[in-house]
Amino acid sequence: MKKNSxxxxxxxxxxxxIATAVVFQIYELGILxxxxxxxxxxxxxxAIITVFLLQGQTANEEEREKSVRVFERKQDVYENFLxxxxxxxxxxxxxxxxxxxxxxxxxxxxxxxKDLIFHLGYxxxxxxxxxxxxxxxxxxRIIKLMNDFTQNSNADDKRALTIYYATxxxxxxxxxxxxxxxxxxxxxxxxxxxxxxxxxxxxxxxVGEEE
Numbered sequence: 001m002k003k004n005s006x007x008x009x010x011x012x013x014x015x016x017x018i019a020t021a022v023v024f025q026i027y028e029l030g031i032l033x034x035x036x037x038x039x040x041x042x043x044x045x046x047a048i049i050t051v052f053l054l055q056g057q058t059a060n061e062e063e064r065e066k067s068v069r070v071f072e073r074k075q076d077v078y079e080n081f082l083x084x085x086x087x088x089x090x091x092x093x094x095x096x097x098x099x100x101x102x103x104x105x106x107x108x109x110x111x112x113x114k115d116l117i118f119h120l121g122y123x124x125x126x127x128x129x130x131x132x133x134x135x136x137x138x139x140x141r142i143i144k145l146m147n148d149f150t151q152n153s154n155a156d157d158k159r160a161l162t163i164y165y166a167t168x169x170x171x172x173x174x175x176x177x178x179x180x181x182x183x184x185x186x187x188x189x190x191x192x193x194x195x196x197x198x199x200x201x202x203x204x205x206x207v208g209e210e211e
Contacts, residue, residue: 071183074126078179081119085139085175088112089168092150094143131182138175142168162205169196 088094094112116139124132149164173190180188 070126074183077119077122077126078183081123081135082176082179084112084115084119085142085172088116089142089146089172092146094146127182131178134178135175138171138178142171142175145171158205162200165200165205166193166196 091112094116120132120136120139123135127135145164145167149160170190170193173196177188177190180186
């Protein structure tokens with residue numbers, strides 16, 4: 001009984017309101033039902049519109065929350081990928097784990113290729129076909145650049161080092177620009193070659209004019 005006391009309270013209030021309207025002749029008794037049902041109809045319409053508005057607002061909030069979670073996850077995936085790529089570039093090569101060298105004692109770079117494949121797989125889950133294809137092309141160019149430099153260049157050749165670091169930074173900045181454009185949905189230009197050359201010059205690596 002106590003649980004439904006508020007219901008009885010509402011009914012009592014409605015009855016008092018109707019009695020007051022009749023006693024004080026606010027409404028004539030004959031037209032009171034039409035006014036009552038008119039008001040009730042208005043309440044029902046208002047309730048229905050309110051429900052639809054609340055449903056739309058809830059759906060928008062859920063979609064916005066989902067977008068935020070997806071954005072944060074993409075940030076993590078992209079940053080983890082760039083961190084793994086940094087380790088590969090720092091090592092100067094990409095290792096391939098085999099039955100003979102697939103051991104933790106062989107060093108932290110064992111199985112770089114496997115890890116890279118998985119990082120690219122994670123990226124494919126969160127990005128467009130255009131972006132992942134651009135990333136794959138960029139990674140391939142970076143690996144080729146590292147291999148060519150390791151096999152064909154003298155570490156003491158400043159000009160070779162200049163070309164290597166300038167080209168490497170250019171490829172890396174293209175990758176970052178591609179990921180940033182996908183993440184923030186805004187066109188972003190990579191850092192210019194001239195700005196990177198200015199840094200190389202301060203590091204005593206820049207020799208002559210850019211080829």
